[in-house]
Amino acid sequence: MAKNLTTREEDYSKWYNELVVKADLAENSGVRGCMVIKPYGYAIWERMQAELDRMFKETGHQNAYFPIFIPKSYFSKEASHVDGFAKECAVVTHYRLKNAEDGSGVIVDPDAKLEEELIVRPTSETIIWDTYRKWIQSYRDLPLLINQWANVVRWEMRTRLFLRTAEFLWQEGHTAHATEKEAIAEAEQMMNVYSDFAENYMAIPVIKGTKTASERFAGALETYCIEALMQDGKALQAGTSHFLGQNFAKAFDVKFTDKDGTLDYVWATSWGVSTRLMGALVMTHSDDNGLVLPPNLAPDQVVIVPIYRNDEQFEMVSEVAKDLMKKLRAQGVRVKFDDRDTQKPGWKFNEYELKGVPLRIAIGPKDVEKGTVELARRDTLQKEFVSNENIVEKVVSLMDEIQDNLFKKAVAHRAENTTEVASYEEFKKVLDTKGGFILAHWDGSNETEEKIKNETKATIRCIPLYADTGTGTCMVTGKPSSRKVLFARAY
Structure with missing residues (x-):
């Protein structure tokens, strides 16, 4: 499996684009500026989703879902918000197609014009705060802690897979609180959740901070963020959390009665991360041989490749491999046994190196006789032979060791730069x-x-x-x- 990747030193941007495609993460679609996330790429995103979703729920948040279409009039209610997104909005104007009378194809039916245009959501503050007006009446309804996993559309002219696409996947949290202090604490808490996730799961060190007034989210009084440094010396915003004050509550008339019977507007936050994190993961750890994935997010933490010449050897090697796989899975390790007979071991080694699998185990007839297996680490490319007696303990410890090594390497790179x-x-x-x-x-x-x-x-x-x-x-x-x-x- 020839990788033929452009090197990072030669052209970092080209290296990134080639790697995303060749490692089977994503590809450009037939829709300009949009991408198809392939199964392997989506499996990594699912790992991210699972960990983040757990962290959100542990901090008291619940998932919900809101419409992808937002009436245009909603955007007019919060002036700075519409200014921030107006140039990126995709707009639905008609609701029906018909065949052209001259037989030239399908056209938009001019008689099917919507009374009010619908915006394909670039973010959901407006539709959600219109909904919250019905959900919130009393202090007993607060805090309201909601998250949604969704797709959004922002009409980008210059796109790059994962980093900037017209449509992307993300989560967006939207919360309502009785006091300013509670809302600020929420915004800071979610910045810390994102920082924890980036450092402990993605192995990416980040700097926490606030944005300047000109860089804040449209409609926010304060934007908290985490910033990461990529290998080429460019920064990437890895997550944001916004204190919205009472701006959206006032725009959508979301009030509550407090314990003293006083009517007041609620205080709000919003926060989100997107599939842009996939780009950060690639650019922080990967090398000229392909992806390098931290074990905590790798779909397959370990792959076992059998080496054999005939059916008899295959049966012998497979028995050992399957037993090892069972023991590792019992320890919570995600293991794949690649017993395909359509590709040779060397091709498989190359494939898993390209796809960034943290640890590769090769087992051949001689290994079975000696009671050993060969381990190959993706992060250091080092190989060693380990006895079957110690293999499970060794693999489990290597998961933590590789995770820690990737983080320390990224910290050192940031310090040097x-x-x-x-x-x-x-x-x-x-x-x-x-x-x-x-x-x-x-x-x-x-x-x-x-x-x-x-x-x-x-x-x-x-x-x-x-x-x-x-x-x-x-x-x-x-x-x-x-x-x-x-x-x-x-x-």
Whole structure:
């Protein structure tokens, strides 16, 4: 199975595009800007869904589902929200097709125009808050903690598989609270849930912070985020959580009676991650040989490949392989025994290396005689022989070891590619020669932020929540600055 991948050093963008397709994660569809997520790619997304869904439910959230179509008038009710999404909306104007009279094909029936156009959801705040008006009357109805798994459409002109597509899959949480304090605590909690997931399941270290006013979600008073650094030195926003204040409650007249009998508007949050995380997973860990998947999210953590020359050897090897598979599964390890006779072992080795399976076990007749198996790690490409007596314990420990190794490697990469600068000239030099995260003082003005963005294509990724980096002066204007912020060029 020839991989023939472009190397990361040669062309990182081309390497990514080729890898997503060749590793059977996804492909472009017949609809411009949309993708088909293939079974292997979807299996990884299902692992992500399962862990996130568990974490949401452990924090008291429930799943629901809301319509994909949103009346256009709903968007007019929250001004900043419509401004933020207006250029990306797909609009349904008619409800029927008919055959053309000249036989040229199917056309839109001009007599089937909708009285009010419907927006294909780019996000669900408006339809959900219109619904919440019916669900919330009293403090007894709060907090309302709802999540939905869905697809959304944002009409992108320049697309890339997983990272930016016209339609993508995601989850979106929408919560209502009795007080401002509770809503802020919810938004911060979900940022921490996302951070926990990114670091402990995806093995991706992230920086937690808040967005600047110009980078906030449309309609939010505060946007919390987690930012990750990819191997090419570009940043990727891996998750956001928004404190919406009472903006949507006021727009959709969602009020509640508190314990004292006072009528007031509820406080709101929304939060979400999408299939963009698939792109982050690929770009953080993978190498020139293919995908590298962390064990916690790999659909198959271990694959067993039998090596044999005849039916007799196959029966002998299969017996050992199936027994091992049974023992490993009893320990919670996801194992695949590849007994296909249509491909040779070498082809299979290549395939599983390309697909990033964390651990490969090869068993041949000589291994059976010696009572050993050969282990091959995907993260280090190291091989070793292990006795059958120790194999189960070894494999279980390797799952944690590989997971930890991938995280530590990504942390080291981020540390090596995070630079603090004092001047704008130094900032531009580092950006062009090294890239990565750059910490620098900023005067807090939109004008300076826009100037940096226009001149360098770097944006403020977040105002970090970790310890204060000290007061100083803005690298551009020389004006006072209370702390350094995180800059990078980004996806």
